[in-house]
Amino acid sequence: MADVRYYDIRCVRGETTLVDIDNGVIESAGTSFFDKAVIRVLGPKGWGVLTRDHVDMDSKRELDALVEAAARLAAVTQDDINLADAPRGALPVPPLGEDPRDVDLEEKTRLLAGIEAAARVPEVANTRARYTEGIDAVRFQDSSGNEYSYEAVRSGFSVLAIASRNGVMQMGSERDHIITGFNLRDKQELGRKAGEVAVSLLDAKLAKGGARRAVLDPELAGVFTHEAVGHASEGDLVREGASVLAGRIGERIGCEGLVVVDDPTLHEFGFIPVDAEGVAVRRTEIIRGGILSSYLHNRETLAAVGNGIPGHARAEHGAPPIVRMSNTFIENGDATYDEILAECKDGILLIGSRGGQVDPGRGVFQFNAEYGYLVEGGETTDMVRDVSLSGEILSTLHNITLLGNDRKMSPGYCGKGGQSVPVSDGAPHLLLESATIGGRGE
Amino acid sequence: MNGEDLIDNILREGERQADEVEVFYARGESVSTEIKKGILGTAEESEAWGMAVRTVKDGRIGFSSTGDPDRWKECLNAALASGRIATPQQWGGFPKPAGITGTASSSDQNLVVAVEGAAEMVGDLLSGAAEHPVEVIGGSADLARTYLAVANTSGVLYGMDRTVAAVSLEAIREQSTGYEFDASPFRADIDARSVGEQAASLAARSLSGRDIETGRYDIVLSPVAAASILGQVLLPALSGRNVKAGRSFLADKIGEQVFDESLSIYDDPFAPGLGSTAWDAEGVPTRRLVFVEQGVLQRFAYDLKTGYRYGEGSTGSAVRFGSEGPGIGVHNLFVDGPRTKEPGDERAVWIHDVVGAHTANPFSGDFSVEISNPFWMEGGELADPIRTAMFAGNVFEMLREIEEFGKDSRRVGRLTIPSIRLNNQQIIGR
Numbered sequence: 047m048a049d050v051r052y053y054d055i056r057c058v059r060g061e062t063t064l065v066d067i068d069n070g071v072i073e074s075a076g077t078s079f080f081d082k083a084v085i086r087v088l089g090p091k092g093w094g095v096l097t098r099d100h101v102d103m104d105s106k107r108e109l110d111a112l113v114e115a116a117a118r119l120a121a122v123t124q125d126d127i128n129l130a131d132a133p134r135g136a137l138p139v140p141p142l143g144e145d146p147r148d149v150d151l152e153e154k155t156r157l158l159a160g161i162e163a164a165a166r167v168p169e170v171a172n173t174r175a176r177y178t179e180g181i182d183a184v185r186f187q188d189s190s191g192n193e194y195s196y197e198a199v200r201s202g203f204s205v206l207a208i209a210s211r212n213g214v215m216q217m218g219s220e221r222d223h224i225i226t227g228f229n230l231r232d233k234q235e236l237g238r239k240a241g242e243v244a245v246s247l248l249d250a251k252l253a254k255g256g257a258r259r260a261v262l263d264p265e266l267a268g269v270f271t272h273e274a275v276g277h278a279s280e281g282d283l284v285r286e287g288a289s290v291l292a293g294r295i296g297e298r299i300g301c302e303g304l305v306v307v308d309d310p311t312l313h314e315f316g317f318i319p320v321d322a323e324g325v326a327v328r329r330t331e332i333i334r335g336g337i338l339s340s341y342l343h344n345r346e347t348l349a350a351v352g353n354g355i356p357g358h359a360r361a362e363h364g365a366p367p368i369v370r371m372s373n374t375f376i377e378n379g380d381a382t383y384d385e386i387l388a389e390c391k392d393g394i395l396l397i398g399s400r401g402g403q404v405d406p407g408r409g410v411f412q413f414n415a416e417y418g419y420l421v422e423g424g425e426t427t428d429m430v431r432d433v434s435l436s437g438e439i440l441s442t443l444h445n446i447t448l449l450g451n452d453r454k455m456s457p458g459y460c461g462k463g464g465q466s467v468p469v470s471d472g473a474p475h476l477l478l479e480s481a482t483i484g485g486r487g488e
Numbered sequence: 489m490n491g492e493d494l495i496d497n498i499l500r501e502g503e504r505q506a507d508e509v510e511v512f513y514a515r516g517e518s519v520s521t522e523i524k525k526g527i528l529g530t531a532e533e534s535e536a537w538g539m540a541v542r543t544v545k546d547g548r549i550g551f552s553s554t555g556d557p558d559r560w561k562e563c564l565n566a567a568l569a570s571g572r573i574a575t576p577q578q579w580g581g582f583p584k585p586a587g588i589t590g591t592a593s594s595s596d597q598n599l600v601v602a603v604e605g606a607a608e609m610v611g612d613l614l615s616g617a618a619e620h621p622v623e624v625i626g627g628s629a630d631l632a633r634t635y636l637a638v639a640n641t642s643g644v645l646y647g648m649d650r651t652v653a654a655v656s657l658e659a660i661r662e663q664s665t666g667y668e669f670d671a672s673p674f675r676a677d678i679d680a681r682s683v684g685e686q687a688a689s690l691a692a693r694s695l696s697g698r699d700i701e702t703g704r705y706d707i708v709l710s711p712v713a714a715a716s717i718l719g720q721v722l723l724p725a726l727s728g729r730n731v732k733a734g735r736s737f738l739a740d741k742i743g744e745q746v747f748d749e750s751l752s753i754y755d756d757p758f759a760p761g762l763g764s765t766a767w768d769a770e771g772v773p774t775r776r777l778v779f780v781e782q783g784v785l786q787r788f789a790y791d792l793k794t795g796y797r798y799g800e801g802s803t804g805s806a807v808r809f810g811s812e813g814p815g816i817g818v819h820n821l822f823v824d825g826p827r828t829k830e831p832g833d834e835r836a837v838w839i840h841d842v843v844g845a846h847t848a849n850p851f852s853g854d855f856s857v858e859i860s861n862p863f864w865m866e867g868g869e870l871a872d873p874i875r876t877a878m879f880a881g882n883v884f885e886m887l888r889e890i891e892e893f894g895k896d897s898r899r900v901g902r903l904t905i906p907s908i909r910l911n912n913q914q915i916i917g918r
Contacts, residue, residue, distance in 0.1 A: 073574070074574060079554040079559050079566075080811070097534040099555040119532070124529075408860075408876075412857060434844065434880075484857070484916055
């Protein structure tokens, strides 16, 4: 197989347990099984990739046949791919507090039902809760003789409450996912919070659109970090000319004191012990002191682009690795929350996230808050709903005028290229000058 | 063990422990070629195998799935275990074999799943894009064939082929991007060259857009923008499960004039499309369903579980994605209305797509999104590009007053939808 410069195979075999409770009815509660393999071959030019269900990695014959089939695919590609050398090694996976496998399905269902019931406060018309548990056994080997295996355990839930009055419906939702053990005990408080937010939104006003000073809470500021900086710093987008951050290493793109980090080594929801190409993971400072300093890379984008750190290749099971974020955040500054509100004076405080999206080539992003409050004379006043924020990557970061000292991380899932991977993001409270607020209030 | 032997084994084994058993089985192959920096970057080939089992005992429904045929017993046991926990409900049994009369147009006999065919589509995409001064940053061409089967202990055993040909291309010029795509069961429907040309044209023509002031404007949503916003809000509101759970804005409004009288919304599972099928994901025969006729709400969609629970009966609306259990969905949804004149004849802001449609509030219908490739439209033609702006509104309110539908109905995933002109909408400039 002269035309094979490199190959690797990554198998993920595991179980997913889901419990879905809707208005007190246990709609489903059970476990499903998967066993996915991805084989990649680097031919004379680019990648040939095969995905299969259920491959026996220990069968040399099966492996050889798959590598040969992938090599035939690689032969049609024209892209000149080279792989940079990168440090190897895997971190230990954090120990599990309580192993979710030691808790039976009945108990998981009972605990989830408790959280769901807690969301049913007066005026809440519908409640729904979902428990998600994933046990992944990951095995990797490549043609350079690298091999590793590890087990990833994820456990968490989301709860949704819908309040209804005179035909008006509003929602509140909370979620919590961890990698360090079973995560359903003593969480009724989050259910209650979802219910209370939904009910208070019934009386909230529609936000008025336009440019305004905005305070972002740590959860929303985390999504802001992810959408406004994170994606555009991904080495594959930079290489393909799809990022406005291409060619800007060393340039000031944000306020002084701004430090933006992606750190897969943190034991947050985006933790990985080693990346999906067998490369060691490490903390990467994307922005340091307001200056763009590093891209996020895998081996091929490091070779093609440089100026960054590898170890950011990730893959959903059954899909080839691409450059992804893990735990992405803005480091603390020194302002207190009260100082930020006082400095905002008149503007809007935005809380929680319904998600966001970015067009990294155009450099434009949008994300949506769960709710907010008007800020008048440095005090929060009326509650507002259905408010989103959009901005341009290259100007928005200059508009951060205060960084809080209260960073918090929030778990979630991030979609890119049809693949979804667990991530976390976070920040302290932030003050943004002249943010574009989208709302349909008059 | 091949597919049908395995299905038979599971049904027989499962029936010893449950009242009823259902097996849904899918196996497929696909190829995908990806464009990187204007050339064919990666070639991928997949073979997938998956099976989902449902068991019913005393009205308790259990579910499990597996991608490994050797684990079928474990999967069956997991389904039975899951059934022991589920809340029991009214249940009238899985469907019996029916005289399926409709024919579905979901498979192209001539579609060959081969990397050479996908590479040829990449060539066409790139030659289309080359007509404009842009750089191609990404794109793909995919060909897939799947065999789906559903079987149950009441004697149903249906199987069908489904094919997909899909292309997409993303282009950039300075900081102006353009993205276009198309997908169909039929290879001959896909004009890859035209898709590449359109994406490149959007990127090239959107350059140097001018700012727009915050205010109220008449707008035209392209089929892509309309599908993004409506898909997030309208589809969940038509699901019988959301209706009965108190999560649908449209609940209790059957027979009412909920939308503009020009608007009709229907699901046609027999029309050619990505979701065409003569039986749904639970083996219930499908039928044409009119949800909204001339603005009047007619009905909601149900699967077996929700149908039995609320005495409504299944509407043949069960769908499945990946290895998940069945849920309520649509097969080929049409948003339609009479065409009188073109929506862009009078001056308007034309919106190609939106960023962040998934953040819309599916219950209240409120949304505020960033718009992509907006232009001033004059006399039906795209004139000057607009730099950037947000569009805020409410889906349910917006559909109460529709100015015009375009003649340009287009398939966007499982939706077929024309351009829609809406007057007096909120645009937020920078």
